[in-house]
Amino acid sequence: MSGFTRISLEEKRRVLGEFTEVKAEFASRGWFAGTGGNLSMRIGPYSPEQFFFAVTASGKDKTRSTPEDFLFVDQDGTPCETTSLKPSAETSLHREIYRLTGAGAIFHIHSVFNNIVSEWFWDRRSVPIEGVELIKAFNIWDEDARIDVPILTNYADVPRIVPEITERLDPRIPGLLIRKHGVCAWGKDAFEAKKHLEAFEFLFEYVYRWELLNNRK
């Protein structure tokens, strides 16, 4: 167990409230198929060396929302309280993203569109997106903005993905793709992380349809 003192009831209620809303919305979009996906929200003070976050428990049905569906861990992924719950198998990815960005929330989901584009553009290790209005959701306002969303290797041993995050995370772009697996998107709070995730999914569907229309693949 981590050395963190206590998580207040108020904090637990806040996390439950935010997770409940996000889960319902993402579930309605089919983004949690087969227990896939995980969510986290940072709580309390932050430094890259020490921070705490709530993370969904591993293997749970993410379309449901109860206080038994998440737990609190520290920057090393160690639970802050005695619990029988296991943190998400992908907690190491969340830890590294928090360490590098100081974000307030990180959402990971699997979709057919994000899986397909991550494979289509695997050769170049990033998905290029140019001039689409919704790039502005990432606070990038140039008229013909171009972004390249990094694609990481989907190692079965999840911690092996971490050095690729360290190397490839672009501070301008609040998201990463994992090849034929899914996307992680983050923001300063749950509202912004959700906004970014929805924008990524819109853009991945756009890229998919655009490539098909233009017979590029």
Ligand SMILES: CSC[C@@H](O)[C@@H](O)C(=O)COP(=O)(O)O
């Ligand atoms: C059951 S497939 C999905 C998992 O392998 C994983 O990719 C995932 O997103 C959920 O893992 P979890 O440990 O429940 O957070």
Ligand SMILES: [Zn+2]
């Ligand atoms: Zn996953």
